[in-house]
Amino acid sequence: MTMLNKRDVIILGGGAGGLTAASVLSQLGLKVTLIEKNKTLGGDCLHYGCVPSKALLHQAKIQHVLKQSYAHNVEQQPQLFQQAMQAVHAAIAKIQQHDDPKRFESYGCEVLFGHGEFVEKKQVVVNGQVYYGKKIIIATGSSPTLPPISGLKSCDYLTNETxxxxxxxxxxxxxxxxxxxxxxxxxxxxxxxxxxxxxxxxxxxxxxxxxxxxxxxxxxxxxxxxxxxxxxxxxxxxxxxxxxxxxxxxxxxxxxxxxxxxxxxxGRASNCHNLALEKTNVKYTKQGIVVNANLQTSQKHIYAIGDVIAEPLKFTHLAEYHASLVISQIAFKWKQKVNYKALPSVIYTQPECAMVGTISETDKIKITTFAMSEIDRAITDQHLMGFCKVFTMKDKVVGAVIVGAHAGELISEWTLAINQKLTVKSIAQTIHAYPTLAQINKRVAGRYYAPALFNKKTKFIVKCLNILSR
Missing domain, CATH: 3.50.50.60 (FAD/NAD(P)-binding domain)
Structure with missing residues (x-):
């Protein structure tokens, strides 16, 4: 090992969280070194997760449409499968350009490829070089887990990585x-x-x-x-x-x-067991690295973000959110606690399913539902499957579930409502373009107030007001 190289920040892992932190911190003038064990940046999301799966789902959707037309030929399926896989890898290659090491080096960030692990609590070794970091961010992601089934390990199985x-x-x-x-x-x-x-x-x-x-x-x-x-x-x-x-x-x-x-x-398991964490006294379990509400480990100068922490929620956008909080702490000394109350998630099937916030049924929570089949745009586009279900507590939005076309986009309105502690009234009084699928958000908000508006008491008040105005 050679002599120490001093850095303001060392980042282990070049996935979504690590890249976000590296990009911003280096552009803010800090001396940053990013270490990635694989040959390319981008992490699991780009190479094995979000990007390839959504690209494949899109190709499958095209084939599904063709199956319902006279143009479909069953004998062409193997060829179409190969074309679909080619489209998947083309999408990966295209997005890979966004994560080109030269881009981060242009910000002043040093990018190293190789396995990085701790020498001690403020030192990391990679490719025989030892680096000293005032702050260290662990963003090494997760890997597929195997259930304890007899014969599985010796079987030629696939995971999302293969x-x-x-x-x-x-x-x-x-x-x-x-x-x-x-x-x-x-x-x-x-x-x-x-x-x-x-x-x-x-x-x-x-x-x-x-x-x-x-x-x-x-x-x-x-x-x-x-x-x-x-x-x-x-x-x-x-x-x-x-x-x-x-x-x-x-x-x-x-x-x-x-x-x-x-x-x-x-399921997936955190990649924290080959980092020599025992040399740092950083606490970790089978679920991942233990962090506090500020994403600090048991060593306060070492942070952990994204899939590697002991949290069951593993999303790319969550890793990026974690990175933003750590950036605030390192660069601006502004501590913010994690808040998962407005964390959206999406299942990209057809129909899509998106959810955010609290979606459990309790005595204190009111549930309002509106069917996608009642939305005019859904009728014109023949996307009738699905619904919007909103969970409220004392008029405030606490959760939402949407099943239907473009649910992943539609859920953002409810995510904003929860994050800003808005009431259902805020959505009901917002003008939504017609005809759009977003009308379902306004319609379900309107239905929430329907029982209070269309009742005998209201009708009596309206009748009296009209008599008095004669």
């Missing part, structure tokens, strides 16, 4: 896990002509979701051909000829399923 490398269309696909990744990939592959079966130990898909939304998505995928095996206990995974087989117990019956490929989508 499935986008498929060159040939499988005839059949088994998916373990009915969470976001499992459900999105199920719809994408079934629309591309693959026989898809999804297994999960839960009694409903997307167990973290609003029950009505989960049922809507499951019903939609079932109509498209996806088979679901819920409350399934998988006993064994093994190869038989050219197939991967699963022995399971489902609905009190033993069953064997087989397919050409197997996707494991059962």
């Amino acid at each position: 499935i986008f490398s498929l060159e040939k269309m499988p005839q059949s696909l088994l998916i373990i896990g009915a969470g976001v990744i499992g459900i999105e990939m199920a719809q994408a592959f079934v629309r591309l002509g693959v026989e898809v079966s999804v297994l999960d130990i839960s009694d409903e898909v997307l167990p973290m979701l609003d029950i009505d939304a989960a049922k809507t998505l499951r019903t939609t995928l079932e109509k498209e051909g996806v088979k679901f095996y819920l409350k399934a206990n998988i006993n064994k995974v093994y190869h038989l000829d050219d197939y991967i087989c699963l022995d399971l117990a489902c609905a009190n019956k033993s069953k064997t399923l087989k397919a050409e490929k197997l996707l494991v989508a059962t």
Whole structure:
């Protein structure tokens, strides 16, 4: 090891959170070194997550439209699958340009590729060089986890990190896990002509979701051909000829399923176990690095952001939010506590599902729902599936769920309402362009006030006012 290189900030990890911190802090004049273990920047979101999955879903949507037209030819499916995968990698390459190391170097940020780990609490080693950091940000992301199923580790399984490398269309696909990744990939592959079966130990898909939304998505995928095996206990995974087989117990019956490929989508684990954290006394668990409300670890000069921290929520936009809070602390000495009350999430199936805030039913929370099929733009575009459900407490918006076309865009209005502590009245009194799908937000807000407006008491007051004005 060579002598120390002093830096204001050292950042471990070149994903969404690390890149945000590196970009801003270096442009503010701080001496920043960004260390990335892989050969390119961008992290999981760009290479294995958000970008490739949404690109594949888009290609699958195109094929779904073609299937409903006379232009579709079943014999062309393998070729179309290859074209879809080519489009996925083209999207990755295009967005990769935004994360070109030269861009960050132009800001004054030093970019190093190699495995970085701690030497002690203020020192990091990479490629044989030791760097001293006044502040250190850990943003090393997460990796797929494997459930403890007999035979799985010795099986040729796929994860979100390998499935986008498929060159040939499988005839059949088994998916373990009915969470976001499992459900999105199920719809994408079934629309591309693959026989898809999804297994999960839960009694409903997307167990973290609003029950009505989960049922809507499951019903939609079932109509498209996806088979679901819920409350399934998988006993064994093994190869038989050219197939991967699963022995399971489902609905009190033993069953064997087989397919050409197997996707494991059962969650992710924080990448914090190969950083030599024991040399720093930074506390961490199996779930990730432990942080306080300011995203500081047990060593106050070391921060952790994004997927690497011990939080079940793992989103790209959350990592970027974390980075913004740490930037404020390091650059401007302004401490802000994390606030997840207005954290949106989206499932990019068709229909999409988006949610934000508190979506649980309690005695103190009022729920108002409006069907997408009552919105004129939804009728003209034939996107009738879905609804908007708003959760309120004493007129203030505390949560919302939207199922339908462009739900990911529509949820932002409710995210703003929660963040700014607005009442439903604020949405009801806002003019929404017609005809747009955003009308559903105004209509559900109007329905919230309907019982108080259209009742005997109000009618009596209106009648009296009209008599007095004669």
